[in-house]
Amino acid sequence: MRILIIEDEKPIADYIVRLCRSILGDKIQSIRTLHTLEQAKAYLIESQIDLCLLDLNLNGENGFELLKSAVSGPFHTIIISAHTEQAIEAFHHGVLDFIPKPFDEERLRIAFERYFDRRKNRDIATRYFSARIGNQHKIILIDDIDYFKSAGNYVEAHLKNGKTELLNKTMDRLGQILPPRFKRIHRSCFVDLSQVYSYRHAGGGKYKIITRSGDSLPLSRQTYKELHDLLNV
Numbered sequence: 001m002r003i004l005i006i007e008d009e010k011p012i013a014d015y016i017v018r019l020c021r022s023i024l025g026d027k028i029q030s031i032r033t034l035h036t037l038e039q040a041k042a043y044l045i046e047s048q049i050d051l052c053l054l055d056l057n058l059n060g061e062n063g064f065e066l067l068k069s070a071v072s073g074p075f076h077t078i079i080i081s082a083h084t085e086q087a088i089e090a091f092h093h094g095v096l097d098f099i100p101k102p103f104d105e106e107r108l109r110i111a112f113e114r115y116f117d118r119r120k121n122r123d124i125a126t127r128y129f130s131a132r133i134g135n136q137h138k139i140i141l142i143d144d145i146d147y148f149k150s151a152g153n154y155v156e157a158h159l160k161n162g163k164t165e166l167l168n169k170t171m172d173r174l175g176q177i178l179p180p181r182f183k184r185i186h187r188s189c190f191v192d193l194s195q196v197y198s199y200r201h202a203g204g205g206k207y208k209i210i211t212r213s214g215d216s217l218p219l220s221r222q223t224y225k226e227l228h229d230l231l232n233v
Contacts (some may be wrong), residue, residue: 001223003031003048006040006066008058012101016053016080019105023112037061041069046079049075051115056081056090059133068137072130075152076176078111091124096179125179129157131165140165146195146211148174150188158215185209186218199227213225 003020006159007013012034012131018231032047034040037058045053050077054069054077056063063081070077071094077089082101097111125220129140149156155167157172175184182190191209197220198210207219219227 001027001051002029002047003051003053004040004043004047005033005048005053005055006030006035006058006063007033007055008035009055010035011160012055016035016108017110020053022105023109035059035062038114039064040066040079044073045071050220051075054079056083056086062094064089067095068130068139069132072132072137072168073094074170076115076171076173078115088124091151094126096176118175126177129165129167130159130160131167136164142179145192146213147189147191147215148178149217159174162211162213183223185223189217196227199224 001024005013007014007016013035017031017033018204019030033041034043035058054063054067054070056067056079058066064086066190067090068078076096079087079095079098080101080103081098084100085102088097098116099107099111127142129142131138131140140159144159144161145157146160148171150156150171151166153170154173155169156166157167159165168189171184171187171190174190176192181193183193184190191211195211195213196209197212201206201224202208207221207224209217209219211217
């Protein structure tokens, strides 16, 4: 597990490192600490990580500027900040957890448990996604998305206007931050259930969903049974 800690106060950064090592032990492959916004931006361009622990106030600079680029990456982001009034906005941008300062080892342990747990377990839903396009980050409203489809190491977000945006996420990590109305109907797809027009057995042990926009998506046998039970009570 490759961890990046972005914290401007060195004693707090060192404290986080100690707690990470205590909780994760030999699960840690690498752990790096940076103290400024510019250092963090450069590092995220050049280096691959699995988890970012981010403070939102870096020497007076707003960490939300970095957050928009961080949440477009293939890793998860956990906020560690005293600015609890920013928690809801952070969740809306797709962070995995928000840890208020001061905090102890048990609170950080809970955040790591969320990281390793593939189930959705948050009360506040993501509202935005950030897609990296060249050196820019495009904000996408989740209400504009019909479904997500796996595309190798990326995920395609299929929008209601017919356009497609490429997200640098895996399906598993995406599933941890999506609102409950998005259901994983197949290993390769999440769909907004309100956009399902029909579902059926397509023969040969295969099933499919037709969206309101007319797209055909694969449907697993288990999800077919769940939908059938849910809609035929």
